[in-house]
Amino acid sequence: MTNLISQLKKLETSGVIRTSAQKSSITDLITKAYRIRSRTPQLAAKKVAILPGPLEDLVVNLLAFDGFCEAIYLCPANTTVPPVEGIHLWPLVSEASTDIKSPAISKQTTWYIPTSGTTGKPKWFGHTLEALTANIKHSTNLQKLTWGLLYQPFRFAGLQVLLQALLSTADLVDVTGLEPIKQVELMALHQVTAVSATPSLWRQLLMTQQLDTLPLRHITLGGEIAEQVLLTQLSRLFPKAKLRHIYASTEAGVGFVVADGQAGFPTKWLDNPSSPIELDISEKQHLLVKPKCSVESDAPLLLNSTGFMDTQDRIEIIGDRVFFLGRATGAINVGGNKVYPEKVEQVLLSCDAISQARVYAKKSAMMGELVAADVVLLSDPLIMSSDPLIMSSDLSTIKLQILKECKKQLQRFEIPTKISFVDNVSYNPSGKLNRQSNGKQHD
Incomplete structure (x- = not known):
């Protein structure tokens, strides 16, 4: 069984990872990984939780640990380490004082990744390296890309x-944790040609009005609904770039990729064994997917x-x-009628004056809940005038x-009863819209 190091050595990679502070070659990082293995023989065939730290350390x-440890748990900031018996916290584990040759385990390492926890307590799902890299390809053209990391x-x-x-x-340029304008500036400095981000993050980048300074050739959207307005906007801004949106989840892995520039996906993919992944629709009109590979979890998939x-x-x-x-x-439950915030947001975002939108429930004694919305306007001298009148x-x-x-596109109960103009909307650590907080209002 091949591990991550052996795959990279076979490729003879010359790639580099850049941050705003430093540059590291993959070759140097492999050397450091071997050093960690030799100094921590006690972790062989054990479970290890990798705590938050710089990208190079990750x-x-x-x-170091893939193909060496039984399991790896990736612990983002503000995520509690799972209560797994025998788990070791890294880098809190003390290293051995002398170098000792440590054998790699023959069993595949399971990589455990938490869900974002947007709808409750995060759950942990385990994938093999083979499953995580099933859709990754290698070619001369792909080798020439420089990726921007926003997630x-x-x-x-x-x-x-x-x-x-x-x-x-x-090459990879890490711009996580920076403000959108700084992200664009750093990506422009290093001539980033490929970016993957949620629709929400793409809207933030567009608001800088400097996104066109990037020589983008690959544009990927995922994690949220990719509405047609945004797809069209990106396509017009980068007509020569490959534009695609991905349906994926921590629970089931990568599902399918849509590359025709259109929102949604073709109906011919439903109930079709020859499709990229088997899909179906439930009686409740929910999308059903058949995972390509088995997934280990503390909360098993409900199949x-x-x-x-x-x-x-x-x-x-x-x-x-x-x-x-x-x-x-x-x-949102409006008098017994279900309203999907994402649907209303797509309508709001189709309005020319709006750059970002957040729809959420507002308590109502009579209706239970009502629909409310925060919107961010496109920059305009008149709109942002200092004159209050x-x-x-x-x-x-x-x-x-x-x-x-x-009123043109929504039923009466779906229309927001309160629309607030705000300076910004917030996002959770996964880059998705945060429906739990408010921005600073104009009205």
Whole structure:
């Protein structure tokens, strides 16, 4: 069984990892990984939890422990280490004082990754390196890319970008933790040509009005619904770039990739064994997927009798296309009617004046819940005028335009009863919209 180090040595990689502070070659990181193995023989065939730290340290640790330890638990910041018997915390484990040759274990290492915990306590799901890298390809063109890392590398999406860069021997530029304008500046400095991010993060990058300074050739969206307005905007800004959106989850791994520039995916992929992954629809109109490989977990996947997993993603079919409406677990209950925040956000984002939107539930004594929305406007001298009379007048006009568009596309109970203009909307560590906090309001 091959491990991460052996795969990289076979590729004879010359890739580098850059941050705002330093540059590290993969060759040097492999040397450091061997040093860790030789100094920690007590970790052989054990379970180890990798604690938060710099990207270079994470790569070294993954190289050192894959094929050496029984299991690796990736612990992002603010995530509690799982209560697993016999687990060792790294780098808190003391190193041996002398170098000792340590054998690699013959069993494959299981990589445990936590869910984002947006709908409750994070759950841990284990994947093999083979499963994590099943969709990663190597070619001369891919080797020439320079990837920008916006996701936390301790989570599934970030790990996918990291492994893609490593195993295609491409360079990687870490811009996690920086403000959007600084992210663009650093990526422009190092001529980043490939970026993977959630739609929310892409909107933040677009708001800098400097995204076109990047020579992007590969654009990937994932983690949230990729609405047509955003796909079209990115396609027009980078007409020569390969544009795709990915459906994936920590629970089931990478599901499928849509590369035709259109929102949703073709209906012909449903109930079709020759599709990239087997898909179906439940009676509740939830998307069902059949995982390609087995996944270990502290909360086993709930599979039906035919091996399909309910993703809890509500979908609808229009013509020959399947569109995502939102998470069934996140629906707002308005007098017994279910409203999917993501659906309303897509309508708001189709309005010319809006760059970002966050829809959430507002308590109501009569209806149970009502729909409320925070929106961020595109920069405009009049809208952002310091004169309160001008600002009030323009905001009122824009609000009427927004409501007019909502009435065209939404049912009455789906229309926001309160629209607030805010400076920003917040995101969770996975780069997804945070529906639990508010931005600073203009009104």
